[in-house]
Amino acid sequence: MKDTVDSYVTADGRTIGGVMMEMRNITLRFGGVKAISDISFDIREGEIRAIIGPNGAGKSSMLNVISGFYHPQEGEVWFRGAKRPTMKPYQVAQQGIARTFQNIALFEGMTVLDNVMTGRLNKMKVGMFGQAIWKGAAEREEVENREAVERVIDFLEIQAIRKTPVGRLPYGLKKRVELARALAAEPKLLLLDEPMAGMNVEEKEDMSRFILDVNDEFGTTIALIEHDMGVVMDLSDRVVVMDYGRKIGDGTPDEVRNNQDVIDAYLGVSHD
Amino acid sequence: MSADFLYGIEVVINGLMAGVLYALVALGFVLIFKASGIFNYAQGVMALFAALTLVGIMEGQVPFSHLINAIFGTDLHYFGWTVPALLAIAITVVIMIFFAWAVQKFVFRHLVGQEPIILFMATIGLAFFLEGVGDLMWGSDIRTIGLGLPQGGSLWIEEATASLGGDDFYGFFLDKLDILATAVAAVLVAALVAFSQYTKQGRAMRAVADDHQAALSVGISLDFIWILVWSIAGFVALVAGVLWGVKSGVQFSLSLIALKALPVLMLGGFTSIPGAIVGGLIIGVGEKLFEYLVGPLVGGATENWFAYVLALIFLVFRPQGLFGEKIIERV
Numbered sequence: 243m244k245d246t247v248d249s250y251v252t253a254d255g256r257t258i259g260g261v262m263m264e265m266r267n268i269t270l271r272f273g274g275v276k277a278i279s280d281i282s283f284d285i286r287e288g289e290i291r292a293i294i295g296p297n298g299a300g301k302s303s304m305l306n307v308i309s310g311f312y313h314p315q316e317g318e319v320w321f322r323g324a325k326r327p328t329m330k331p332y333q334v335a336q337q338g339i340a341r342t343f344q345n346i347a348l349f350e351g352m353t354v355l356d357n358v359m360t361g362r363l364n365k366m367k368v369g370m371f372g373q374a375i376w377k378g379a380a381e382r383e384e385v386e387n388r389e390a391v392e393r394v395i396d397f398l399e400i401q402a403i404r405k406t407p408v409g410r411l412p413y414g415l416k417k418r419v420e421l422a423r424a425l426a427a428e429p430k431l432l433l434l435d436e437p438m439a440g441m442n443v444e445e446k447e448d449m450s451r452f453i454l455d456v457n458d459e460f461g462t463t464i465a466l467i468e469h470d471m472g473v474v475m476d477l478s479d480r481v482v483v484m485d486y487g488r489k490i491g492d493g494t495p496d497e498v499r500n501n502q503d504v505i506d507a508y509l510g511v512s513h514d
Numbered sequence: 515m516s517a518d519f520l521y522g523i524e525v526v527i528n529g530l531m532a533g534v535l536y537a538l539v540a541l542g543f544v545l546i547f548k549a550s551g552i553f554n555y556a557q558g559v560m561a562l563f564a565a566l567t568l569v570g571i572m573e574g575q576v577p578f579s580h581l582i583n584a585i586f587g588t589d590l591h592y593f594g595w596t597v598p599a600l601l602a603i604a605i606t607v608v609i610m611i612f613f614a615w616a617v618q619k620f621v622f623r624h625l626v627g628q629e630p631i632i633l634f635m636a637t638i639g640l641a642f643f644l645e646g647v648g649d650l651m652w653g654s655d656i657r658t659i660g661l662g663l664p665q666g667g668s669l670w671i672e673e674a675t676a677s678l679g680g681d682d683f684y685g686f687f688l689d690k691l692d693i694l695a696t697a698v699a700a701v702l703v704a705a706l707v708a709f710s711q712y713t714k715q716g717r718a719m720r721a722v723a724d725d726h727q728a729a730l731s732v733g734i735s736l737d738f739i740w741i742l743v744w745s746i747a748g749f750v751a752l753v754a755g756v757l758w759g760v761k762s763g764v765q766f767s768l769s770l771i772a773l774k775a776l777p778v779l780m781l782g783g784f785t786s787i788p789g790a791i792v793g794g795l796i797i798g799v800g801e802k803l804f805e806y807l808v809g810p811l812v813g814g815a816t817e818n819w820f821a822y823v824l825a826l827i828f829l830v831f832r833p834q835g836l837f838g839e840k841i842i843e844r845v
Contacts, residue, residue, distance in 0.1 A: 309731070335733030347728035349721055360721045364733040366714040423732065 259287030268317035295484035310334035340429035350409040361426030434466035531692040533798020556641035558772025565755030610748030664690040777825035783835025
């Protein structure tokens with residue numbers, strides 16, 4: 243089992259490190275409804291980890307727990323070897339965890355460039371008055387941030403729309419801009435909530451390529467939720483499968499594919 | 515040029531300068547509304563409170579003196595010193611920042627995600643509470659602000675322009691205070707725009723105004739931004755309160771300047787800073803011109819209602835205001 247070793251090298255030559263994030267016995271309730279019950283899993287440095295499951299399985303809730311939008315009633319979140327106290331979403335982001343949303347949360351009134359620039363807000367250290375004077379440190383910082391943003395824009399091939407207000411872009415490009423904003427923060431862990439939802443085949447292929455490239459070139463650890471089984475199996479190193487708030491499978495794509503519980507959950511099984 | 519035409523121009527200039535002051539009050543509303551969706555009814559009272567506080571500090575008045583005297587049987591009213599204007603302004607700014615913090619901490623933090631009408635009701639409560647606090651702290655007398663700002667017509671402009679018309683034209687009559695107020699407002703607006711475009715906090719502010727969820731995900735603390743926005747609105751209120759206070763004395767009716775901002779907002783849109791400025795100018799010029807041209811025919815006093823009628827007409831044809839975002843509902 244790969245869980246027991248510190249690090250290993252994948253078939254395509256990437257090195258997967260030790261455990262970065264660990265969810266321990268997470269239970270999340272909304273009133274009387276259990277969205278997540280007693281789920282544990284981990285995410286390792288440098289891997290692409292997928293969370294899959296049918297509609298309403300609690301995948302998005304889990305991602306919201308990781309990013310601090312929801313706070314579980316029971317269980318612990320461990321990040322880089324330390325137990326994480328209850329944190330607000332902005333504090334989680336400051337820790338180096340960036341995310342995208344299922345329904346896209348962009349700043350519609352701003353240009354693509356300004357949107358991606360907001361991803362750098364946490365990298366700006368010079369205070370309000372330093373910026374007011376706009377010399378030395380502040381100027382250097384601004385140049386650095388601009389360069390980083392341009393790198394991301396180049397990388398995701400959205401140079402052509404840099405100055406376009408985001409509200410005018412088609413859906414597929416919006417998804418890419420959202421990814422660019424998350425990447426601009428140079429996150430240690432990148433959370434993607436259904437990055438390919440609502441896309442056509444071509445857009446899906448593009449997005450898959452970007453996800454793999456990000457992981458490969460920047461070594462960014464990625465946790466993603468996806469409906470499309472085919473895509474998940476191609477992309478991810480390990481997969482967690484959820485159904486009705488419970489974990490029913492965890493392992494490599496091949497292991498999961500042959501898991502009877504997973505097959506039942508996806509294909510349906512008669513309960514008699 | 516005929517004297518009537520020149521007097522018409524004078525009316526327009528005066529209207530523009532009045533409009534800048536309306537815009538200044540409206541700006542306070544727009545800032546808070548954009549960032550948090552709260553229509554802050556208390557903006558006018560904030561202007562009053564800021565002006566009262568400034569006067570009280572400058573004159574070395576003991577805050578809450580009535581209360582203190584009633585409890586301890588003392589007879590305190592003044593410390594016996596006066597505070598220089600700049601220091602007093604700085605202290606007032608600190609108090610307005612404290613107010614912003616308190617509003618966020620004790621009121622709006624507990625109302626996150628509530629209906630807009632509930633937030634609006636909260637600001638009405640806040641307005642009356644703050645008015646009461648102002649009364650308790652500084653008393654209810656009419657005060658004058660001794661900032662030493664110039665006032666009265668500018669002779670220089672009058673003489674310089676007298677030659678433009680014939681014998682029955684005596685030059686433009688422009689109030690020195692209005693000219694100063696226009697300059698101050700222009701500087702303030704420029705500073706606000708620079709702040710929101712070029713600083714980290716300004717960028718964060720625009721981000722929060724656009725989308726709360728996205729702002730959280732890039733690591734912006736909503737709490738901090740809301741306190742910042744209320745602080746800036748408090749500062750804008752201070753400037754507006756002082757300029758109006760110098761004109762007509764610091765008295766409790768000062769809080770009614772908020773009502774002057776309403777038609778400006780309807781005209782310019784609740785979410786647009788340029789809208790607040792242009793809206794203010796249109797209302798200012800419109801009401802002065804209307805009073806000058808039509809006022810004599812209907813017995814005057816049109817300035818009280820003209821702005822609202824203009825705003826209503828605008829509402830019918832452009833509900834989102836001049837610069838507001840267009841509301842498109844998908845079916």
